[in-house]
Amino acid sequence: MEPVSGRDVFEFPLSLPARGHGHLTHELHQQLRAAILDGRLAAGATLPATRQAAAGLGIARNTVVAAYDLLIAEGYVSPRQGAKAVVADVAARRDRRAPQRLRAGVEDERLNPMWRTPFLRPDPPRELPERCFRLGIPDHRHFPHALWRRLSAQSLRAWSRTGFSYPPSEGIAELRHAIAQHVAFARAVACTGDDVVVTSGAQQAFDLLARLLVTPGQTRVAVEEPGYPPVRAAFAAAGARLVPMPVDEEGLCVEQLPDDVRVISVTPSHQSPTGVALSLRRRRALLDFACRRGALVIEDDYDGEFRFGGRPLDALQTLDRDGLVFYIGTFSKSLFPSLRKGFIVAPRWARDALVTVKHCADSHSDTVTQSVLAAFIRDGHLARHVRRMRAVYAPRRAALLAALDAELAPWLQPIPCEAGMHLAARIRDPVLAPAILARLPRHMPGAQSIGEYAMAAPAQPAITFGYGVIDAEAIRPATRAFARALARMG
Known part of the structure; x- marks a missing residue:
């Protein structure tokens, strides 16, 4: 078989036998089927008209019609009345054809062991409100x-x-x-x-x-x-x-x-x-x-x-x-x-x-x-932008520190800090840490346990609070609600 360009019609080369060969329809059908399965012909793609495909490939139109009919019968192509046929969505079929060992994912022993280490796998993004105590995000409204x-x-x-x-x-x-x-x-x-x-x-x-x-x-x-x-x-x-x-x-x-x-x-x-x-x-x-x-x-x-x-x-x-x-x-x-x-x-x-x-x-x-x-x-x-944002963040930081020194003081002790876009506070009684952290997402979404940054459980549990995307006026209501929830722990 010699490669036939066919790029004008299919955008990828085909290798077809010479005209008159008894297997021409079979070869065209098999190669188009393989292109559909490996994604070269994507779901929803329009197949060239049979006359166009025949002219581009230098073969008889009846051969193209027969190959298309086989693909339609097998469910790889969907016919359309009065329009060109389109490639069907065969993703599920392709998955069933794949050997089970190819779907082992991160546990596959052929991968470098480094990339099978659980602590390196990225966590799925958390669903958080736009205005929250998330760390490391600047406020786009002032950009x-x-x-x-x-x-x-x-x-x-x-x-x-x-x-x-x-x-x-x-x-x-x-x-x-x-x-x-x-x-x-x-x-x-x-x-x-x-x-x-x-x-x-x-x-x-x-x-x-x-x-x-x-x-x-x-x-x-x-x-x-x-x-x-x-x-x-x-x-x-x-x-x-x-x-x-x-x-x-x-x-x-x-x-x-x-x-x-x-x-x-x-x-x-x-x-x-x-x-x-x-x-x-x-x-x-x-x-x-x-x-x-x-x-x-x-x-x-x-x-x-x-x-x-x-x-x-x-x-x-x-x-x-x-x-x-x-x-x-x-x-x-x-x-x-x-x-x-x-x-x-x-x-x-x-x-x-x-x-x-x-x-x-x-x-x-x-x-x-x-x-x-x-x-x-x-x-x-x-x-200039840094100076402007420093003035924006300063009252937020002050409001958070005031809350830590007031309503949250029975449970949290702020860690001295004079820079950045977040601050942290240690949990005064480590015994209460699980209960406090369990109530954190509801009342102060985006805030995180320092344990998320540690290789081992920290001896002194603490919480980090970002103030990059939360307004100063929203901080005190959140901290007061959090304090009431902590007070109900008993």
Whole structure:
């Protein structure tokens, strides 16, 4: 059999015997049937008219009619009076034909064991009201939508003239330099655009650094406990040996770090999820440990722009004099999560290797949204927006703290926190924790147990409350209702 193009009629090649061969109808029927079963001919697709198919394939029309009739008789194609036949929905039939072993899913032993680990499976999205205590979501009502649309239109016009080539995987130069200026101004991070690698959110930044720094089965990585689960997932997937480290009122307990740890992941500005800041004493101790032990530090500054106390403590990267800190930032909290833009400020010695890893994982970056973000930062809009949102979040934070100090005080004790978009409170009596947490979803939807961030059951149960998308006026009624429900526990 020789391949017959047929792409003008079916969009995929067919291999049919020569005309006059006795099996021509059979071969056409079998190949069209296979195309329907594997999805090349999708449910609802219109089949070409028999005359058109015959002309395109160079065969007799009666052969096409016979093949179509067989497909109709078998239920793969549905005829229509006075119109072209359409492909039937055969998904259920295709599933019945599939061997049972192909449907084993995440338990299939042919998968890498890492991806069969239950704690890495994503939870289904929770149904939550728009205004709630959910963590990590900024308030879209205060975003400058009109301005963003205008900058997007400008970027699209520029892209239509020059943007059809592949952009660099580390990010376009305009955005990298804008990010360098922004973090130098906002967080005193010393860097240039050449030190910045743009990523698809902070999650890709963790993944890239895990690939770069971990030798599978050997590298011991210290992670905060409780801590941000995607960090653990990225390093575990790269083959790291995780070392959970406790967190107290001063942040990561640096004095408990084992000597053989080679990578330390930390959220020093606003610990995720407790909200505490790593003290200056421990910041210096952490950098000293890394220098003495040949370790590296990953600083995740996910929402450090929102400060509500005094002068912020210097970033670890600012204090670093030995090229030990990889600084990660994201625009998911300051702007919006679906922007999918984060970045790494890397030490000079590691930049080329990091760019190589980024190129392997994601060889080219998008141009349009990077150009929009670069202009948004460069023209001062990001700094103004952060100041505006800080003023929006401040009364919400104050209302939540007031409730924790008043009606919720018999059960909850707030954890000191001066930054970010959420705060946490410890449950005073751990014995009551199950009952308190059971009543949480009804009265304060979106709030979470710190146990959801921990690898093991926390010794001190606590609750995290986001205030990014709930108005200050709605906080006190919710906390009072929650307090009444707790009072009825007896």
